[in-house]
Amino acid sequence: MKPPDSNPADVFDPLRPRLLRIAYRMLGIVAEAEDVVQEAYLRWHQTNRDVVRDAEAVLVRTVTRLCLDVLKSARVRREEYVGTWLPEPILETVEGDDLTLTLMMALERLSPLERAAFLLHDVFGMDFEQVAKALDRAPAACRQLASRARDHVQEARPRFPVTEAKGHELASAFHAASRSGDTQALQALLAQDAILYADGGGKVKAVLNPIYGREKLVRFFEGVWRIPAVGSAQLVHEGTIDGLPAYVTMDPDGMLQTTAFAIEDGRIVALYVTRNPDKLKGIRRAVVGESS
Structure with a gap:
């Protein structure tokens, strides 16, 4: 029998950077991403961790759903925003992916579910079974969401990029x-x-x-x-x-x-x-x- 995990931080802390990257890509604001990840930690603290087989999957699902909740109110705030809304700038490409600021702007024009499906699958490498659990949707539906997002993002990719x-x-x-x-x-x-x-x-x-x-x-x-x-x-x-x-x-x-x-x-x-x-x-x- 697995011994109880007495310290939730032992599992959570190694996953925190990945969870922050997901939340930032979803929300575009570092402080909001940090708030979401902290809320996920509080929920993890209250979870019966002895029955959790895949902590990362559970935490990604929690962060994703919290981000979707934030985006509901964020859409209203951004409609009232004075002037153009840009994602909060961060130095370097911390994630090592190719999702540039230009492509993040393209994601802003997608629905929250399309954005989540694309990020989880195309950027963070989750299979559609995992994405489906995170979004509480069927895998086929998640595949369609990601496909629509991919087409939109592809249009924003440079055709002749420079070094x-x-x-x-x-x-x-x-x-x-x-x-x-x-x-x-x-x-x-x-x-x-x-x-x-x-x-x-x-x-x-x-x-x-x-x-x-x-x-x-x-x-x-x-x-x-x-x-x-x-x-x-x-x-x-x-x-x-x-x-x-x-x-x-x-x-x-x-x-x-x-x-x-x-x-x-x-x-x-x-x-x-x-x-x-x-x-x-x-x-x-x-x-x-x-x-x-």
């Missing part, structure tokens, strides 16, 4: 051009149909609606250059944010901004700018070494 080194080279070149006011350099870096998304959340100044097209973007940056703080913003980090080449800058007043780039065929096709300070607390701790 990681080239991506960082273009990001660095954009930063230099955006500081110097070199419009010709900007035009050379941007694709004709490039898009800029900015997330200020109503907390700080940011464009409320996406800006479409190279010419409009160049005119936008021409206006930005007239703002004194832009030229004196300090580059504090260059690297990867949610799988995309990116950098972090700090204004003279201490305001942080992340800028990430989707690049295809050697040109920037999308810029993702996050300025909402609520979403930059983790970035501030990581690159500045201080809490908000």
Whole structure:
């Protein structure tokens, strides 16, 4: 007979990083993901663990269902969100998967069940029997959910991606051009149909609606250059944010901004700018070494 598991943390803690990754990919907000995982731990603590054969399956199911509950209210909050909503930026591709910020934006347009089925199967490698138990749906239904999501995500994947080194080279070149006011350099870096998304959340100044097209973007940056703080913003980090080449800058007043780039065929096709300070607390701790 199996001895009772007296310490729930002994099983839970090794699984916590995976559970956090699932919750973050589902929700796009680190704090909400951490809350969900903590709630899962409390429930695990109250579970009769002696009868559990597969702790990971039980915990993934718990986290997934908690995330689905959060998404019900999150959809309403995001409809009321001021301006464009972007996932909270995290440094590097922690999961080692290829689900970039661009693809996370594509997931935002799916139903919560489609998103969950796709993430659990395609990203985290669970078979459809396991996905079915997590979602309380038939395996065939989960297969259809994941298929619909996969088609949608496939449309957002770059057809002609660039190497990681080239991506960082273009990001660095954009930063230099955006500081110097070199419009010709900007035009050379941007694709004709490039898009800029900015997330200020109503907390700080940011464009409320996406800006479409190279010419409009160049005119936008021409206006930005007239703002004194832009030229004196300090580059504090260059690297990867949610799988995309990116950098972090700090204004003279201490305001942080992340800028990430989707690049295809050697040109920037999308810029993702996050300025909402609520979403930059983790970035501030990581690159500045201080809490908000």
